[in-house]
Amino acid sequence: MFQKVLVANRGEIALRVIRACKELGVRTLAVYSEADVDSLHVQLADEAICIGAAPSLESYLKIDRIMSAAEIGDVDAIHPGYGFLAENPHFVEVCESCNIKFIGPSSRAMQSMGDKNAARAAARKVGVPVTPGSDGIVETEEEAMKIARKLGYPVMIKAAGGGGGRGMRAAHNEPSLKSAFHGARHEAQKAFGNDQVYLEKLIVNPRHIEFQIMADRHGRTIHLGERDCSIQRRNQKVIEECPSPVMTPGLRRKMGNAAVKLAKSVGYENAGTIEFLLDRDRHFYFMEMNTRIQVEHPVTEEVYGCDLVKEQIRIAAGESLSPHVARAEPRLHAIECRINAEDAANNFQATPGRIDFYYAPGGRGVRIDSHVYTGYTVPPYYDSLIAKIITVGATRINAIDRMRRALDEYYITGIKTTVPFHAAMMRDTDFREGNYDTGFIDRLISAGKLNLTSRPLRLHE
Amino acid sequence: MKKHDLSVFEIEKEGFRLKLQRGGSASQAATTAPAAAGGPDRGPVAAAGPPPPAAKAIETVPMKEIVSPMVGTFYLAASPDTPPFVQVGKPVTEDSVVCIIEAMKVMNEIKAETSGVIAEVLAENGKPVQFGQALFRVR
Numbered sequence: 001m002f003q004k005v006l007v008a009n010r011g012e013i014a015l016r017v018i019r020a021c022k023e024l025g026v027r028t029l030a031v032y033s034e035a036d037v038d039s040l041h042v043q044l045a046d047e048a049i050c051i052g053a054a055p056s057l058e059s060y061l062k063i064d065r066i067m068s069a070a071e072i073g074d075v076d077a078i079h080p081g082y083g084f085l086a087e088n089p090h091f092v093e094v095c096e097s098c099n100i101k102f103i104g105p106s107s108r109a110m111q112s113m114g115d116k117n118a119a120r121a122a123a124r125k126v127g128v129p130v131t132p133g134s135d136g137i138v139e140t141e142e143e144a145m146k147i148a149r150k151l152g153y154p155v156m157i158k159a160a161g162g163g164g165g166r167g168m169r170a171a172h173n174e175p176s177l178k179s180a181f182h183g184a185r186h187e188a189q190k191a192f193g194n195d196q197v198y199l200e201k202l203i204v205n206p207r208h209i210e211f212q213i214m215a216d217r218h219g220r221t222i223h224l225g226e227r228d229c230s231i232q233r234r235n236q237k238v239i240e241e242c243p244s245p246v247m248t249p250g251l252r253r254k255m256g257n258a259a260v261k262l263a264k265s266v267g268y269e270n271a272g273t274i275e276f277l278l279d280r281d282r283h284f285y286f287m288e289m290n291t292r293i294q295v296e297h298p299v300t301e302e303v304y305g306c307d308l309v310k311e312q313i314r315i316a317a318g319e320s321l322s323p324h325v326a327r328a329e330p331r332l333h334a335i336e337c338r339i340n341a342e343d344a345a346n347n348f349q350a351t352p353g354r355i356d357f358y359y360a361p362g363g364r365g366v367r368i369d370s371h372v373y374t375g376y377t378v379p380p381y382y383d384s385l386i387a388k389i390i391t392v393g394a395t396r397i398n399a400i401d402r403m404r405r406a407l408d409e410y411y412i413t414g415i416k417t418t419v420p421f422h423a424a425m426m427r428d429t430d431f432r433e434g435n436y437d438t439g440f441i442d443r444l445i446s447a448g449k450l451n452l453t454s455r456p457l458r459l460h461e
Numbered sequence: 462m463k464k465h466d467l468s469v470f471e472i473e474k475e476g477f478r479l480k481l482q483r484g485g486s487a488s489q490a491a492t493t494a495p496a497a498a499g500g501p502d503r504g505p506v507a508a509a510g511p512p513p514p515a516a517k518a519i520e521t522v523p524m525k526e527i528v529s530p531m532v533g534t535f536y537l538a539a540s541p542d543t544p545p546f547v548q549v550g551k552p553v554t555e556d557s558v559v560c561i562i563e564a565m566k567v568m569n570e571i572k573a574e575t576s577g578v579i580a581e582v583l584a585e586n587g588k589p590v591q592f593g594q595a596l597f598r599v600r
Contacts, residue, residue: 034593050591051532068532068564072589
């Protein structure tokens with residue numbers, strides 16, 4: 001087992017990693033920007049080193065400063081969290097050349113699945129169905145038009161070097177294809193420094209179903225079931241659940257086997273997630289792979305009874321897949337709501353600032369993964385996620401009603417949060433019936449049907 | 462100081478320097494250049510106390526700090542057998558090399574980027590420094 005791990009991230013995931021390390025008896029070194037001096041994870045870490053000014057480009061993305069901190073701190077391994085450098089193969093290579101273990105896949109495996117277009121090719125190679133699309137990069141608008149005609153509209157133009165819902169443009173007919181093609185390339189260049197795009201048939205109103213992969217360094221690769229992440233706003237996940245309300249044991253077996261086969265074929269190691277789209281006819285198509293731990297990993301943990309981050313650290317340290325993880329079966333139902341510092345009543349505008357008072361819900365079956373506290377100032381430089389609330393129940397409806405109960409206790413003042421949005425969702429009939437797809441939230445919002453309710457507590461501040 | 466019958470009182474603290482001499486009426490304390498938050502010690506920055514009343518401040522000089530632009534190990538000299546780049550009392554200009562910070566086996570010469578006279582060496586030779594950590598105080 002490692003002696004010391006450097007946590008190359010911030011916010012709730014840095015706290016998550018530090019908690020796992022502490023439980024394993026591993027010392028922690030936090031690296032932080034000047035904006036995160038008062039962050040909870042910085043105080044809980046055994047050691048902390050400031051690596052730069054607030055903007056991510058000047059701190060959390062500075063590979064040289066992180067490696068320098070790793071050298072000074074004499075760490076054995078680095079956990080990258082999610083975002084930032086978590087899916088940067090060059091960073092993995094630097095760790096490899098410095099003999100510091102990167103807690104995740106090898107740079108080669110990350111590279112082969114990180115390029116979205118190459119990942120599709122890898123899937124095709126092992127017979128995993130992919131969304132019908134171009135055979136590779138589409139260079140010209142003439143080529144795009146030809147391919148789109150063959151696939152049939154609507155189509156999606158996607159960035160090969162991208163992910164997280166960015167660098168994508170839909171085209172519903174031929175007249176709009178040209179501008180969508182150039183628009184996607186332009187956005188991809190700006191977001192990822194790479195304007196290569198490919199085409200995919202746009203599957204109308206799919207469900208987004210992803211499978212959790214865990215692979216050790218001794219040739220054992222398993223899946224830990226699925227998460228349904230169809231509740232998205234502008235391609236960003238907001239609510240996730242495990243298991244998916246539409247999954248059957250047979251479909252889980254098929255999709256799970258496909259996910260494992262694909263991960264094995266690229267020599268994948270550690271935690272990863274294979275994302276599929278499920279259409280109305282219950283056909284599944286490989287979309288992309290995320291070569292890191294994901295934000296929504298807690299719902300899998302609660303249902304399969306395991307600690308995925310600890311397992312990541314164990315596997316990176318060379319241990320075999322833990323027996324209880326290898327034979328885990330799904331029990332219970334879990335839901336996660338992402339609480340963002342955003343004003344749900346005002347087009348989800350970001351609301352950084354000081355949290356004057358913070359009271360989190362508790363009770364049976366309620367889990368809060370959050371780094372915030374009363375008096376904490378949410379900085380404007382990073383993402384707006386301030387907390388994840390996860391509820392577990394014997395059935396799906398139990399988990400939903402528990403979430404509804406818990407959200408009514410969640411009291412945060414000083415900033416606006418998306419708690420009222422989630423409270424409305426737990427009361428929404430379609431959501432409660434499991435009747436939704438990736439277009440659900442956007443439709444609800446544009447139809448003005450979002451019924452924001454909050455029954456605030458009055459707590460002495 | 463003999464119940465305000467001061468003769469000379471001089472103090473140099475976080476970001477300011479104050480010199481008092483026996484004088485007449487109102488006192489004045491000038492504090493400038495707030496202390497940087499850097500340093501591995503994450504304790505609160507000590508606040509300067511109020512000046513003694515019925516004394517007149519004669520001389521207040523703002524202090525500047527040279528802070529680390531990177532993460533690494535701080536060295537006062539280029540090598541163990543060469544003299545240090547600066548010491549207390551040495552005048553510096555913006556381009557004066559004041560120290561070395563070693564990061565990943567690369568020796569980086571750090572420039573003063575300010576002008577004045579070295580008043581205090583804050584970082585310890587051979588010890589790690591972090592981004593933003595105060596290395597020298599300059600008068």
